[in-house]
Amino acid sequence: MNRLSGSLRKAKLRIMKDLELRKLLVRCGWNEIVLDLDGDGSADVCFSDERGDGDIDTIAIDLTGDGEFNLYLHDADGNGIPDTVLWADDGSEELELLAFGSGVERELIDIGARVRNLLLAEDFLNEEFNMSLTDLSGFMKEHLAELIEEVNKMVNAEGIDKVACFLDKVGTYYLATMDEDGKHPRVRPFGTSLLFDGKLYIQTGKVKNVSKQLAANPYMELCAFDSESEKWLRITGELINDDTIEVKRAMLEKNPGLKAMYSAEDDNTQVLYFKDATATFYSFTEEPEVIQF
Numbered sequence: 655m656n657r658l659s660g661s662l663r664k665a666k667l668r669i670m671k672d673l674e675l676r677k678l679l680v681r682c683g684w685n686e687i688v689l690d691l692d693g694d695g696s697a698d699v700c701f702s703d704e705r706g707d708g709d710i711d712t713i714a715i716d717l718t719g720d721g722e723f724n725l726y727l728h729d730a731d732g733n734g735i736p737d738t739v740l741w742a743d744d745g746s747e748e749l750e751l752l753a754f755g756s757g758v759e760r761e762l763i764d765i766g767a768r769v770r771n772l773l774l775a776e777d778f779l780n781e782e783f784n785m786s787l788t789d790l791s792g793f794m795k796e797h798l799a800e801l802i803e804e805v806n807k808m809v810n811a812e813g814i815d816k817v818a819c820f821l822d823k824v825g826t827y828y829l830a831t832m833d834e835d836g837k838h839p840r841v842r843p844f845g846t847s848l849l850f851d852g853k854l855y856i857q858t859g860k861v862k863n864v865s866k867q868l869a870a871n872p873y874m875e876l877c878a879f880d881s882e883s884e885k886w887l888r889i890t891g892e893l894i895n896d897d898t899i900e901v902k903r904a905m906l907e908k909n910p911g912l913k914a915m916y917s918a919e920d921d922n923t924q925v926l927y928f929k930d931a932t933a934t935f936y937s938f939t940e941e942p943e944v945i946q947f
């Protein structure tokens with residue numbers, strides 16, 4: 655048990671290191687994690703929680719190293735042991751049922767050549783990480799939430815960057831808030847934006863109606879259009895006041911023209927960050943791209 659937890663720790667460090675190095679590949683959504691364990695840029699193992707109960711129920715492995723998963727171990731009853739094993743010779747298009755029934759993992763031994771591939775997967779894990787498929791599955795179960803959180807952070811970091819760059823590029827966006835009577839939407843041009851400490855900020859003056867409206871009702875929508883790419887962006891969510899002097903200073907540094915009217919220490923300057931925001935990029939030709947941050 656000690657030897658096992660030692661090797662799991664080692665593997666965890668490796669995986670977390672890879673997360674930092676962005677060698678982890680992410681596919682499909684929050685409930686699927688694809689790992690590039692050897693860091694060669696191609697996916698090796700995929701863990702997914704298709705039931706959505708926080709436990710891994712499918713492990714897919716790229717045994718041939720061609721970037722396609724060809725071995726799927728599926729644990730339908732959630733007992734931690736794969737009960738369906740699917741194999742595809744050529745990527746994941748045509749899957750063949752190798753075995754079915756609880757506890758099949760060990761009973762595959764007599765299926766001949768194809769089983770070699772399962773054993774190869776074990777060998778790879780054994781040699782590289784000193785762990786078996788079952789160990790790895792257990793490890794992933796234990797750390798799934800943590801990994802998903804890391805993955806989400808990475809995905810968000812990339813997403814929020816893209817949103818911030820778009821706002822910088824277009825220069826002007828249109829911010830809509832609701833009037834305090836709750837009946838009249840108000841929209842006006844805005845231009846400030848700043849990525850600071852992982853959050854996306856905008857700037858205004860507390861004396862403005864827009865500020866009073868957001869204080870009464872933080873829900874807003876903004877829209878911006880980039881004529882060069884013919885893409886437009888909508889962000890919906892909340893805007894939350896932040897009185898930290900450092901952010902205000904950074905905002906004024908980024909927009910030095912504002913210094914004639916605002917200073918980080920005055921009572922008027924206000925910066926607000928997006929909370930629970932959904933940014934959607936649209937175009938005439940592509941499917942919308944949604945980014946949450």
Ligand SMILES: Cc1cc2nc3c(=O)[nH]c(=O)nc-3n(C[C@H](O)[C@H](O)[C@H](O)COP(=O)(O)O)c2cc1C
Binds near residue numbers: 864
């Ligand atoms: C191109 C452009 C960019 C602007 N950017 C901002 C901004 O980032 N922050 C701001 O408070 N006002 C900005 N303004 C001014 C606001 O649009 C203006 O003060 C507006 O009246 C505020 O809305 P309100 O009257 O509902 O408070 C900008 C105006 C223009 C024309």
